[in-house]
Amino acid sequence: MIILKSAREIEEMKTAGQIVADCHREVSKIIKPGITTQEINDFVARHIIKLGAKQFTKGYNGFPAETCASVNDVVAHGFPGKKPLEEGDLLKLDIVAEYDGWFGDSCWTYAIGQISLEAERLIQVTKECLDIGISKALPGNRLGDVTSAIQQHAESNGFSVVRDLLAHGVGRSLHEDPNFEHIGVAGKGVRLREGMVFTIEPMINQGTFRITIDEDGWTARTADGKLSAQFEHTLALTEDGPLVLTAH
Numbered sequence: 001m002i003i004l005k006s007a008r009e010i011e012e013m014k015t016a017g018q019i020v021a022d023c024h025r026e027v028s029k030i031i032k033p034g035i036t037t038q039e040i041n042d043f044v045a046r047h048i049i050k051l052g053a054k055q056f057t058k059g060y061n062g063f064p065a066e067t068c069a070s071v072n073d074v075v076a077h078g079f080p081g082k083k084p085l086e087e088g089d090l091l092k093l094d095i096v097a098e099y100d101g102w103f104g105d106s107c108w109t110y111a112i113g114q115i116s117l118e119a120e121r122l123i124q125v126t127k128e129c130l131d132i133g134i135s136k137a138l139p140g141n142r143l144g145d146v147t148s149a150i151q152q153h154a155e156s157n158g159f160s161v162v163r164d165l166l167a168h169g170v171g172r173s174l175h176e177d178p179n180f181e182h183i184g185v186a187g188k189g190v191r192l193r194e195g196m197v198f199t200i201e202p203m204i205n206q207g208t209f210r211i212t213i214d215e216d217g218w219t220a221r222t223a224d225g226k227l228s229a230q231f232e233h234t235l236a237l238t239e240d241g242p243l244v245l246t247a248h
Helices: 007-027 037-050 117-135 143-156
Strands: 067-071 074-076 090-099 102-111 167-169 176-180 197-200 203-205 211-213 220-222 228-230 233-238 241-244
Touching: 007 037, 007 090, 007 102, 007 233, 037 067, 037 090, 074 090, 074 203, 074 228, 090 117, 090 228, 102 117, 102 228, 102 233, 117 143, 117 197, 117 203, 117 228, 117 233, 117 241, 143 176
Parallel strands: none
Antiparallel strands: 067 074, 067 090, 074 220, 090 102, 167 176, 167 197, 197 233, 203 228, 211 220, 233 241
C-alpha cells in the first residue's frame, strides 16, 4: 500500500533529507586517495549524531556499518573497510538518517583523484539518469515514464541498468511501497500522485546489468567486474512537481 504524505508531513521530512545532504557535503571534503572507507563511515556516523539524527543501517538485518561504501565493481551494499582508496577509484556512498521518525536516503558517486575518461562518462551519464528520472516524476504520470526514460538514456550511451536492486517509497519506514526497477515502459505502472515520497536511485554499469552477491549476503558486484555508478535522491511529489528532499 502506498502511503501518501500530507504537505505538513512532507515539510517534516525535509529535515531528515537535509541531514543526509549535509553529511554528503561535509564528507566530500575528506574523500581523497589514501583515506579508508571505514574512516569515511566513521565520519558520517559522527556527523549524523552531531546533527541530532539517528543512523539506521548499522544492525539492519545484520548490516555492520552506518553507511554503504561500494568501490568500483561493487554496485551497492559494500561494507566499509580498512583498505585505502586509490587514485582512479569510484566510491558509491549511500547514507541514511532518521530524524523525528522520518527517513532521508541518498547515494552519491565520488571520483577518487584523477579517474579515467570512461569512468567520468559513466558518472556523468548516471547523474543524468537521475536528473531525467526526477524530471518525469510528475503527478499524473506513471512510474514507467520515469523508469523508461532512465533506461533509454543509459542504454543509448552504451551502459546498462541494474535490475535486481530497487528504488522504494520512504516515510516513517525506510522501505515502503512502491518498489520498482529503473527500467520500464512509458505509460505503464503505478500512477504517480501528489503526496508520494520515494527514491530514484539508478545503478548504471559499464558492462552487463547482471550482478552477483558475495558470501556476506550483502555486497552486490557487477557480474563481469566492470565499474558501476549510482546517484540517489529522496523526493516528494507536490502540486508544483517533484521536491528533492535530499538536494545538496
